[in-house]
Amino acid sequence: MIAHVALLLALQLAGEAIVRATSLPIPGPVLGMALFLMLLIARPKTAKAVQPTTSGLLSHLSLLFVPAGVGIIGHLDRLAGQGLALFAALLGSTVLAIAVGALTFSLLAKDR
Amino acid sequence: MIEIWSYLAEGPLLWLTATLIAYLAGDWMFRASGRKPWMNPVLLAVLLLAALLTLSGTDYETYFEGAQFVHFMLGPATVALAVPLYGNLHHVKRLALPLLAALVAGSLTAMLSAIGIGWAMGLRAETLLSLAPKSTTAPVALGISEQIGGSPTLTAVLVILTGIIGAITVTPLLNAMKITDWRARGFATGVAAHGIGTARAFQVNETAGAFAGIGMGLNALLTALIAPYIARLFL
Numbered sequence: 001m002i003a004h005v006a007l008l009l010a011l012q013l014a015g016e017a018i019v020r021a022t023s024l025p026i027p028g029p030v031l032g033m034a035l036f037l038m039l040l041i042a043r044p045k046t047a048k049a050v051q052p053t054t055s056g057l058l059s060h061l062s063l064l065f066v067p068a069g070v071g072i073i074g075h076l077d078r079l080a081g082q083g084l085a086l087f088a089a090l091l092g093s094t095v096l097a098i099a100v101g102a103l104t105f106s107l108l109a110k111d112r
Numbered sequence: 113m114i115e116i117w118s119y120l121a122e123g124p125l126l127w128l129t130a131t132l133i134a135y136l137a138g139d140w141m142f143r144a145s146g147r148k149p150w151m152n153p154v155l156l157a158v159l160l161l162a163a164l165l166t167l168s169g170t171d172y173e174t175y176f177e178g179a180q181f182v183h184f185m186l187g188p189a190t191v192a193l194a195v196p197l198y199g200n201l202h203h204v205k206r207l208a209l210p211l212l213a214a215l216v217a218g219s220l221t222a223m224l225s226a227i228g229i230g231w232a233m234g235l236r237a238e239t240l241l242s243l244a245p246k247s248t249t250a251p252v253a254l255g256i257s258e259q260i261g262g263s264p265t266l267t268a269v270l271v272i273l274t275g276i277i278g279a280i281t282v283t284p285l286l287n288a289m290k291i292t293d294w295r296a297r298g299f300a301t302g303v304a305a306h307g308i309g310t311a312r313a314f315q316v317n318e319t320a321g322a323f324a325g326i327g328m329g330l331n332a333l334l335t336a337l338i339a340p341y342i343a344r345l346f347l
Binding site for chain 2: 005008009011012015025026027028029030032033034036037040041047050051053054055057058061062063064065066067068069070071072073074075078082084085086087088089090091092093094095096097098099100101102103104105106107108109112
């Protein structure tokens with residue numbers, strides 16, 4: 001398990017280092033995920049080995065964004081003033097995105 | 113009593129413990145409600161902690177001293193998302209065209225319409241930037257928000273609300289549109305409403321859940337790549 005955590009951290013570190021060195025406009029951990037995906041494709045055995053560690057981590061994924069969410073207490077005035085506009089943007093864009101995505105997929109995947 | 117409080121309030125232990133307990137309480141309420149999408153454990157935990165901080169007069173910096181240990185795990189968790197994505201790769205190969213087309217269409221619609229509606233209703237630039245990555249899974253969205261000049265803490269809450277809205281609206285919406293393909297329904301939900309939408313999709317249908325997971329993973333990659341350009345386009 002320690003080895004798997006070390007692997008995840010090393011991939012994140014590699015992602016962060018490459019992003020800094022090349023000033024790519026993506027977050028380091030996302031590049032780390034892409035690197036990990038390539039590693040798994042190259043060495044399928046790794047996927048089975050790391051599975052227990054990564055499922056453990058991912059099954060509590062939502063806990064991990066509680067600290068950032070609590071930061072909302074610093075934005076209460078903005079939410080009070082712009083709450084309606086934010087809600088309209090969230091509701092409108094989410095409904096549109098689901099409709100457009102599902103429609104596109106079902107039209108193109110009809111006979112597959 | 114006051115001495116004990118001031119001692120504990122200074123170290124990271126108190127708020128780290130409080131974060132975990134608040135999450136467990138939120139998760140318990142979510143289960144007790146029969147897993148209703150609007151009883152979101154993260155939202156409940158955030159509300160509980162925000163109330164505690166306000167009542168005890170604690171500022172966010174002090175809270176974060178303790179909570180940073182949980183926050184730190186977002187990075188490795190993002191990297192770990194590659195494993196479920198890899199597990200579903202056979203679907204991706206077989207359905208490459210519909211998947212890619214629906215990914216690009218759904219992802220662009222989510223970002224452009226969110227920024228467009230927000231802009232038309234007079235939101236400030238920083239708020240619009242915080243809104244841009246709200247359909248991606250939280251750890252990735254926070255990173256993107258920081259990168260393009262938004263506010264990660266605001267993005268965190270917008271991401272959660274997006275997930276809840278998606279989970280509540282998806283079934284009536286797609287029933288009304290008469291879309292019956294579970295793969296299409298799940299995938300679009302994962303792209304638009306990340307992990308919360310994916311959890312909802314798994315409740316409804318196993319295939320929809322698997323495709324929602326693919327949508328969430330692919331959209332994390334795509335949004336990270338295109339959000340900086342969209343941000344530049346608008347502002």
